[in-house]
Amino acid sequence: MHKKILIADDEKNMIWAMKKALKNEEYKIITASNGVEAIEKVKTNEPDLVLLDLRMPKKDGMEALKEIKEFNTNVPVIMITAHGTMESAIEAMKIGALDYISKPFDVEELKLQIRKALDIGHMKEQIEFLTEELKDKTGKLIIGNSDKMKEVLAIVNRVAKSPATILITGESGTGKELIANAIHYNSERKNKPYIKVNCGAIPESLLESELFGHEKGAFTGATNRKPGRFERADAGTIFLDEVGELSPATQVKLLRILQEKEIERVGGTELIKVDVRVVSATNRDLKKMVEEGDFREDLYYRLNVIPIELPALRERKEDIPQLIDYFIQRYCKEMRRDKINISDDALEMLVNYNWKGNIRELENVIERLVILSQGNTIYRDDLPREILLQNKETCEFILPKEGINLEEVEKGLIQQALDKMNYNQTKAAQLLGITRHTLIYRMEKYNMK
Structure with missing residues (x-):
């Protein structure tokens, strides 16, 4: 597979010159004309190397470099500098740039720097893989504070x-x-x-x-x-x-x-x-x-x-959020996706699930959710049917022997729904499975404001 190189520069002549210099090399060239576009291309195209101009519109090279490194610390970045920007290039290297090349560039020097940068990028990926493998072996990936x-x-x-x-x-x-x-x-x-x-x-x-x-x-x-x-x-x-x-x-x-x-x-x-x-x-x-x-x-x-x-995992439920976070990060990284969040109600359902297959089952569920997720948040409705069904079953109310005050129970449920939905009556009614008018009637009945 050909290595992908992103060239980000607002000067069309510079991009043309670099593409021409690399024409006979087996690279796939991607281009961007400003810092914002460069960041987007890094996230969507996953380049093996970025050539990043220091001076660009919308977002300069330094800001773009910071965001690129936050997204993928391993991708090597070479800064493109013009006369009078050497200090900035050195500053960029302090925050993660691998090297810099000056305009006008020497073709052979450019090719050499690119080859070195791609080799270093590959080595970083290998080191990270081996580090994770070593953690797995030594037990540093045994997660749990329970x-x-x-x-x-x-x-x-x-x-x-x-x-x-x-x-x-x-x-x-x-x-x-x-x-x-x-x-x-x-x-x-x-x-x-x-x-x-x-x-x-x-x-x-x-x-x-x-x-x-x-x-x-x-x-x-x-x-x-x-x-x-x-x-x-x-x-x-x-x-x-x-x-x-x-x-x-x-x-x-x-x-x-x-x-x-x-x-x-x-x-x-x-x-x-x-x-x-x-x-x-x-x-x-x-x-x-x-x-x-x-x-x-x-x-x-x-x-x-x-x-x-x-x-069993059901005996250490307090560890489940930490395990979920670990597996989300792991599979987002493997699939080179932005970090995915999980909504509070989805997290609550996962914590309350029985997990008969324990950590292995949890890992499989999270992997599936990350693969199928189309946005940046996993919601309750995204969860597998078996989890939704079990949570529904566990919500079944059991009448105590001494009986209950039905009005107090109803009032308590209404209050919980209002609190959960920040007193949005329409959403609270939906949560309770009743109309908004019925909710208002019952709030008035129980003198609830």
Whole structure:
């Protein structure tokens, strides 16, 4: 794909000269004749580089530079300067410009500066991507200020550097893998292998070979010796997700590793010593499985040396606004969109929703809302039908045993509607599902002003 370059200059001759100089280069050229247009073109065309004149009508280059950098800090900007504006060009570099080029420009120098700027822009994007990936690994993206999440993070902080086995429990979508990542990347083994295994995703016939390896000829298709995940994780950490799905036979072999620190490949006789920290996770009730005979009791206690239980999202509702804000920012950035806001009533409905799929479900909903949003605000009516329906159901009134004063309830609801709509009677009536005349009648009935 050709790199896009935005040239913003009010002099048509300058734009013509630059386009001619870059004619044989594989760039897509976009132009703007003033600062306001330049900002709009940055937002709509997402250029890889901006050449920005310092002196332009409507909004000068310095102001345009500030707004461009607020929108996209990574896009490189080269200022175009005329004689006598050098001080301004240097000032522009202090607030984010990468370089400057003087009028009249040298063609070869212009080409060289453009190539360098595009390389730097690409490097910045790569660095930002790797930084986000590192945050994800180290647990810095574990969002939550609720008491329950503070307790979880305090445990992670205390146990990360210990060699103890850890069992992370919680419903699907609560972030068990993020916690496992944080434990490994904050441990003494952070520079050693970190191997992840989804025990529920690998067929039982292959799981034993995947975990413990196999010798050549151990079974049909075993044409070579293959080390298993535990061998590959030696000196590091292995994360066993969905550990409750292990078969009884595999449970026995896992117990041996935890007790003896050694493995035996499928089809082999040699005992191989391994030094692996085991972090496991499950959305199942292992204690109940032990009682029902579906999970070995001795293995359960070996895995559960340090238990970490993650709360469901509905148990930490105070974290939902922060999570929503994070996901909106993330997906707006991915889609290179302006920041989208969320209305108070939409936010309230999202907070009150049950979130059976927890954070994963919330993330999917926010991603969908950002993709489908046509404006800069997400409103209540934009929310998925299942959220609107559940909120409607949860609003169903249950009559207490001792009874109620119906007039007091009605008066209270009218007052709430008026307060919510800043005493706009038409909107308050719509909110209550009655006509404005009916609202006025009832306000007079209850002597409400």
